[in-house]
Structure formats: C-alpha cells, structure tokens
Amino acid sequence: MKLQITLAILLTTLLTARADTAAVYSKQCAKCHGTEGQGDTKMGKKLGSKDYTDSEVQKKVTDEAMARAIKEGLKVDGKTKMKGFEDLTDKEITGLVALMREFAKK
Numbered sequence: 001m002k003l004q005i006t007l008a009i010l011l012t013t014l015l016t017a018r019a020d021t022a023a024v025y026s027k028q029c030a031k032c033h034g035t036e037g038q039g040d041t042k043m044g045k046k047l048g049s050k051d052y053t054d055s056e057v058q059k060k061v062t063d064e065a066m067a068r069a070i071k072e073g074l075k076v077d078g079k080t081k082m083k084g085f086e087d088l089t090d091k092e093i094t095g096l097v098a099l100m101r102e103f104a105k106k
C-alpha cells in the first residue's frame with residue numbers, strides 16, 4: 001500500500017514536470033521553433049529556425065550546446081538569433097532539451 005502511494009506520487013511528479021516543460025515550450029519557444037519543432041512559424045522563418053524534426057539537424061548539436069543556448073542565448077555572426085532565458089531553472093532547461101530531442105523521434 002505504501003509502495004503504491006509512493007509510486008503514484010512519483011508518477012504524478014514526473015507527469016507534472018513534463019506538462020510544465022511543455023507549457024514553457026509552447027509559451028516561450030513555439031513562436032519561433034514551431035509547436036513540433038519545425039521552425040516554420042513567421043518569426044522562425046525570419047530568424048532562420050532550423051527544422052528539429054530532422055534527425056540530421058539534431059545530430060549537429062550537442063545537449064550541452066542546446067542547454068547553453070537556452071540559458072545564455074544564441075548569436076550567429078554577431079547577430080542575436082535567440083535571447084537567453086535566464087529565469088529558467090537547470091531542471092526546466094534539461095526538460096526542454098529532452099522535449100526538443102523528441103521532435104525528431106516522431
């Protein structure tokens with residue numbers, strides 16, 4: 001009984017964390033990267049968002065680089081492509097990286 005309760009709490013925590021990450025993504029990232037990571041939004045096209053449903057695109061970037069870009073922002077040739085999201089926690093950032101990795105697995 002105790003084990004079942006522990007498992008239920010654990011599962012709820014995991015699912016909630018996932019839902020939070022998805023909410024952050026749809027609120028703060030989807031306008032450029034697209035709801036499924038395609039990057040084909042108006043802003044995404046303007047800034048040159050890549051297609052993260054493409055596994056070749058995913059292969060070229062490490063988890064560390066992704067996390068750094070989310071935290072500190074990304075500049076290409078001196079131009080800001082994306083500003084950093086300094087208010088996100090490391091846990092949220094790890095979750096966002098995992099979420100973006102899943103775009104290529106569908």
Ligand code: HEC
Nearest residue numbers: 028029032047048049050061065066069070081082085096
């Ligand atoms: C204003 C538009 C914009 C927003 C908002 C935005 N990004 Fe980006 N992001 C870009 C562009 C443009 C690039 C560079 C091209 C690419 O990799 O898609 C980029 C690159 C990235 C990269 C790859 C970094 C690398 O080293 O190649 C990751 C990961 C990323 N964004 C995640 C996120 C996450 C997570 C959010 C939300 C918290 C977010 N972005 C919000 C525009 C945006």
